[in-house]
Amino acid sequence: MKELLEKYCNILGPSGMEDEIRDAILEDIKGSGCDWSVDAMGNLLVFKKGRKKRNKKVLFSAHMDEVGFMVKHIDENGMIWFGSLGGIDRRVVSGRRVKFCKSGLRGIIASKAIHMQTPEERGKCEPLEEMNIDIGANTREEALKYIKVGDCATFEPDFQPFGEGLVRSKALDDRLGCAVMAEMVNSDLEFDTYFAFNTCEEIGCDGAAEVVYSLRPDIVIALEATTAGDVPGVSKNLCACSVGGGAVISFIDGGTIYDKGLVSLATSVADANGIKWQFKNVVAGGNEARNYQTGASGARVLAISAPSRYIHTAGDVLHFDDIESVRRLAFLINERSFDND
Amino acid sequence: MDRLYDIIGNLTAVPGVSGYEHLAFERMTEYLSSLSLFDEIGTSPVGSIYAIMRCGKKGAPLLLLDAHLDTVGFVVTEICEGGFLRVAPLGGIAPKILPAAKVNVYGKKTISCIFGSKPPHLQEKGESEKKAEVSDMFIDTGYSADSLKEIVSVGTPAGFPPDTERLLGNMIVGSGFDDRLCGAAFLRALLMLDKNELNIDIAFQFSGLEETTGHKGATTTAFRLAPYKAVVSDVTQAFVPGAPKWREGVRAGGGAVICYSPKTSRRFTDKAVQTAEREGIKYQLSASPGRTGTNAGDITVTKGGIPVVQISVPLKNMHTMSEVVDLSDAFEASKLFAALIKVESGEVLL
Secondary structure, three states: OHHHHHHHHOOOOEOOOOHHHHHHHHHHHHHHOOEEEEOOOOOEEEEEOOOEOOOOOEEEEEEOOEOEEEEEEEOOOOOEEEEEEOOOOHHHOOOOEEEEOOOOOEEEEOOOOHHHOOOOOOOOOOOHHHOEEEOOOOOHHHHHOOOOOOOEEEEOOOOEEEOOOEEEEOOHHHHHHHHHHHHHHOOOOOEOEEEEEEOOOOOOOHHHHHHHHHHOOOEEEEEEEEEOOOOOOOOHHHOOOOOOOOEEEOOEOOOOEOOHHHHHHHHHHHHHOOOOEEOOOOOOOOOOHHHHHHOOOOOEEEEEEEEEEOOOOOOEEEEHHHHHHHHHHHHHHOOOOOOOO | OHHHHHHHHHHHOOOOEOOOOHHHHHHHHHHHHHOOOOOEEEEOOOOOEEEEEOOOOOOOOEEEEEEEOOEOEEEEEEEEOOOEEEEEEEOOOOHHHOOOOEEEEEOOOEEEEEEOOOOHHHOOOOHHHOOOOHHHOOEEOOOOHHHHHHHOOOOOEEEOOOOOEEOOOOEEEEOOHHHHHHHHHHHHHHHOOOHHHOOOEEEEEEEOOOOOOOOHHHHHHHHHHOOOEEEEOOEEEOOOOOOOHHHHHOOOOOOEEEEEOOOOOHHHHHHHHHHHHHHOOOEEEEEOOOOOOOOHHHHOOOOOOOOEEEEEEEEEOOOOOOEEEEHHHHHHHHHHHHHHHHHHHHOOOO
């Protein structure tokens, strides 16, 4: 699991550029005897036959894309003006290293030296649209040899376990979901199961909106990372969830009120198997479940998430134990027929 | 230039946060010894290392080469519940570069950590536009507070990991180039010379406390060494978009920067310019009407006064974890140092 996670996290795949991560997942699962197809929008749809049929169509879903940057303009100094792919907080960007898709070109998000900042600028963080990526080119002509408008980059890949059982990396949201699902596809399953590895979640959950129409699932279980706010300066009643506190089972978030039957099923399966889990204590965030719940003729939805501090940064911080809790819970829930759940 | 890159890699690999330079002494001394250049290597109680290369001739005067050893960094001020650390900056660090930045904490063992941030949905409206201080930030260590107390205490230093990488052409990115880069340029210059052919002794000092306490490492070691002249090298701001017009003249890739200032010796500075011209070394001029902002302005008033020339290397994003330089500028600086040493040596009659 760790190796798979590291491999997936270190691949560059911002929204709209999921080819490489999809190829890697496909390479890992196609020997499993599954049926797979890639739809017109790049979503990878997988059907894995189990020992038994299921009356309900059960779909697990994770997204392949990550947040990133897109080149909008290259100026006369060879500096790159960019926009974000997905939601990136302006305060986590200045000084970070980035890597461009396909070319592998390195860049850094320029940060004017503190000595050159005006008193007004000191202590402040400019909006993304005023920031530049520096690839080391001194003129527009030089930069154009390596880069063009529309090219994409992500935070630099740097998967690193640290502390007591934690890991930090770009793109753990949602390569952890991809890694868990790849393991599921490669396992002997009790029941027939569908899997969707989606594109463009970060810019509005487009993949899920397409998949719900083409697959028409009855039950969808989204596997993802969710914001943890267990950091200094945030009171416990607002922290949402805690890293190390177990898998997060959402009953409500900013986009979805989850299926009550599935939520109570998830909590009882977790309890019965000694899996550490937690609810979120704020109504915030959201994920693909919203699109599954409300797309086509609707579906019952559940989200099982791993808590992540600093999500959508160069270093999402997660606990391996939480990822393991998500993995175990996903496997165990999939052993249900859902006939009576 | 590959040799220079190699030296930079070796020098930046050794942590030496301002005020905690002694943590660099052992490895740095070892590295300086490995170059087989120096006859004597010593350290000072105020964070400096000096290494003397003797020409072997009696009565040879001593020329000082100064770059600073210390880098900007942090010191732990509080160990918080949940395994987080609060820190104070050592040297000028912009708070905006910290959230999600990697940081090494140099406790009983070195632990690799990350600066944390408050999640956007828990921020008040407009909070991201407000001014912040380094003291508002926190480091996420990944340890429980109890485990952390075994490794770290209040007063433990921390700094950016070097993470040196190549960008396009000769451009490189990393942290601590300020001022290890200039130290590397000096060492590269000394490797180009044959000390037996010189008529002067050379002292290379890697001085402490530049970033924090007003250049006290440089002046105290200069006092001890008593050179007849000094060459000071530090990084200087390269032009970046949005900088004032007057900064347009100093650019990454434009060559070594020779600086005129009332604090430095105009005669020695003119000599550096003439030497660069004669040897075809790429250079650019800068002017610092104040106290230079570097060790140059303080070394010059040491003892009865020491004539100083300041030769810098331009750098972008100073005091961040992603300082960017054109390696060829540092290489031109090293060629100029070597040429200038030969000129100085040639003027000495023994």
